[in-house]
Amino acid sequence: MTDTVLTINNIKKSYGDNLILNGLSLDVHKGEVIVIIGPSGCGKSTLLRCINALEPIQGGEIRLDGELIDGNSRNIAQIRQKIGMVFQNYELFPHKTVLQNIILAPMKVQKRSKDEVTEEAEQLLERVGLLDKKDSYPRQLSGGQKQRVAIVRALCMHPEIVLFDEVTAALDPEMVREVLDTMLELAKNGSTMLIVTHEMNFARAIADRVFFLDGGGIVEEGDPENFFTHPKTERAQNFLQTFEYESVKHHDNEY
Amino acid sequence: MNWDVIVSYLPLYKDGLLITLYTGWFGILISIVLGLVTALIVHFKVPVLKTIAKIYIEILRNTPLLIQLFFIYYGIPKLFGIVTDELTCGIVGLGLLGGAYMAETFRSGIEAVDTIQMESALSLGMTRRQAMFHIILPQAVTYSVPAFVANLIFLLKETSVFSCISILELMFTAKDRIAVSSTTVESLFLVVVFYLIVLLPVSIIGSVVERRLRYASFGN
Numbered sequence: 001m002t003d004t005v006l007t008i009n010n011i012k013k014s015y016g017d018n019l020i021l022n023g024l025s026l027d028v029h030k031g032e033v034i035v036i037i038g039p040s041g042c043g044k045s046t047l048l049r050c051i052n053a054l055e056p057i058q059g060g061e062i063r064l065d066g067e068l069i070d071g072n073s074r075n076i077a078q079i080r081q082k083i084g085m086v087f088q089n090y091e092l093f094p095h096k097t098v099l100q101n102i103i104l105a106p107m108k109v110q111k112r113s114k115d116e117v118t119e120e121a122e123q124l125l126e127r128v129g130l131l132d133k134k135d136s137y138p139r140q141l142s143g144g145q146k147q148r149v150a151i152v153r154a155l156c157m158h159p160e161i162v163l164f165d166e167v168t169a170a171l172d173p174e175m176v177r178e179v180l181d182t183m184l185e186l187a188k189n190g191s192t193m194l195i196v197t198h199e200m201n202f203a204r205a206i207a208d209r210v211f212f213l214d215g216g217g218i219v220e221e222g223d224p225e226n227f228f229t230h231p232k233t234e235r236a237q238n239f240l241q242t243f244e245y246e247s248v249k250h251h252d253n254e255y
Numbered sequence: 256m257n258w259d260v261i262v263s264y265l266p267l268y269k270d271g272l273l274i275t276l277y278t279g280w281f282g283i284l285i286s287i288v289l290g291l292v293t294a295l296i297v298h299f300k301v302p303v304l305k306t307i308a309k310i311y312i313e314i315l316r317n318t319p320l321l322i323q324l325f326f327i328y329y330g331i332p333k334l335f336g337i338v339t340d341e342l343t344c345g346i347v348g349l350g351l352l353g354g355a356y357m358a359e360t361f362r363s364g365i366e367a368v369d370t371i372q373m374e375s376a377l378s379l380g381m382t383r384r385q386a387m388f389h390i391i392l393p394q395a396v397t398y399s400v401p402a403f404v405a406n407l408i409f410l411l412k413e414t415s416v417f418s419c420i421s422i423l424e425l426m427f428t429a430k431d432r433i434a435v436s437s438t439t440v441e442s443l444f445l446v447v448v449f450y451l452i453v454l455l456p457v458s459i460i461g462s463v464v465e466r467r468l469r470y471a472s473f474g475n
Contacts, residue, residue: 109380
């Protein structure tokens with residue numbers, strides 16, 4: 001794997017005295033699916049927000065295709081076009097229809113023609129099974145549908161990499177599947193993805209590499225099979241155990 | 256109550272109504288533009304201008320319109336030698352007062368839009384200006400509608416103060432009639448009716464718009 005899309009080099013991020021990311025480094029290669037897991041407050045979401053400069057960093061650097069990402073630079077809007085982002089709470093624009101949500105940025109930012117973008121948007125909506133909803137407003141959609149629209153909206157910008165920030169965390173359980181299936185399909189088609197999630201089985205299925213974050217840094221990384229079956233570090237072992245339940249049924253007989 | 260008197264007064268009150276609408280319309284137009292600009296200055300914390308904007312809002316909101324009008328009508332000619340007609344004074348006075356109220360209305364509307372909506376727009380590659388124009392302001396305006404309608408009604412009613420600087424609007428007409436004849440009851444009855452003619456439609460249309468927006472409530 002030679003062509004690196006995203007380089008994160010020794011970044012530091014803090015809110016006041018509170019150090020969130022402490023010298024974190026990570027490379028993402030083209031077509032790779034990276035999953036980041038870790039306990040709440042370990043800085044996973046902050047990391048994604050730093051990557052598209054929604055949060056300033058206090059040290060280190062982040063580069064996309066070799067280009068420095070800096071929230072204060074003039075061309076930050078150009079770099080952000082290449083970084084798709086899907087939020088936990090969808091963040092569709094409530095005053096615009098599904099189709100308008102998708103085509104707004106390609107038209108206004110990339111100056112593409114309305115016809116061309118609309119055609120692409122409709123194809124993408126068709127792929128996620130939501131073409132009949134193109135004239136609906138976000139409030140008329142279920143959470144899972146909104147999140148699929150949000151994914152299509154990000155894709156229509158043709159990003160080099162898409163960041164997924166706990167995109168199923170706000171969904172009802174029965175809607176998680178449709179969103180995860182959409183992401184699996186993307187991965188199959190070679191999209192470069194950086195995913196923060198609490199869905200362990202999904203992480204195992206989709207990831208090329210898994211990173212376990214804790215205490216502001218990467219504690220362990222590896223391919224999903226090894227990581228989930230034989231986590232090397234104690235912290236990762238403890239974390240993964242919190243997702244397992246022991247049966248309590250047999251306790252009845254012990255009294 | 257003498258209906259013949261009422262009928263004979265109708266043309267006078269109609270003229271007063273037109274002046275009320277004319278001054279109210281232009282005053283409110285100024286207040287919307289001024290309010291929007293002031294709200295954006297305060298929201299984006301533009302240095303220096305932000306302080307001026309805040310002082311402006313506080314002074315205008317915390318002094319009576321009557322005193323503001325006296326200041327513009329009598330004070331400014333004395334201070335700066337600029338003499339303007341009473342209509343312009345009234346419109347400017349209403350615009351300044353309304354601007355302060357509208358500024359607060361629009362500012363709270365902008366603040367009601369979740370900051371992550373801005374981030375969502377930025378992450379699609381929009382500039383801050385594009386995001387403000389396409390994403391934040393349209394939502395902010397919707398959130399502002401109830402307070403905006405209340406401002407409209409308030410400002411239209413405030414035009415009655417114009418009678419004190421000799422603008423021949425509805426209230427002036429009524430005071431004039433009472434002074435020159437003994438038709439107090441008829442004059443006051445007509446002024447109430449004519450204010451209702453102006454304000455009831457605003458109030459009714461306003462609540463219809465509010466209700467429609469509520470049904471269309473955003474709710475992500």
